[in-house]
Amino acid sequence: MSELRLPPGEHTARPWRIHEIAHDFRLEDVWVLPTPGGPDDLRHLVEQMANGRRGPDGGSRLGRFLFTVRWKLGALLGWDKPGSGVGGRVASLRDRLPGDLREGDRGPDIAAAPFTSVFQTHDEWAAECANKTMHGVLHVGWVPDGNGGYRGQMAVLVKPNGRFGELYMLGIKPFRYLGVYPALLRTIGQEWRANAAIRAAS
8 A cells, every 4th residue: 555655745845726725724644545547537436425424534444443443532522522623712714715726616515524615726636624632634646657647635734722632633543544545535436436337338
């Protein structure tokens, strides 16, 4: 799975609109998405990620276990209480959008996870979530693959909520790399191939 992880410059050097909106967020990870396609296919990837059958655990037993533990801890410690998320503890990044993005396509929310869409363009989509530990952004871009085609690229940006948020992000880092990302990327690739075959057949 390490071969799918990209250096930070693969995100920061591209002229994404998210840079002007989430400039005070920290880039945590950048990943290749196994989603080969054409220049106009980001919309298919966004639809898949927003409405996919599996949630952020990727459908793996380890991923489900880790997310179950996370939600139970969140309930016990009040991390996810009403008022701790977007529009409560933190303002939505939509409040920062320049006019052209505010008037453009907002994009879909993610059905299986607490992410709300911020904006969508031809080659870029961003969704956000927040709780008492952090404010996070899932950013998906559509980039040339170097072989005449295109593919998705996913970045995770965060703004930890103080010292506790920093410790939380440090604590979950091994679990993200061992259990969450491998299953999530594998699932995205599997669903992409299945959906691409359906689109080709129709």
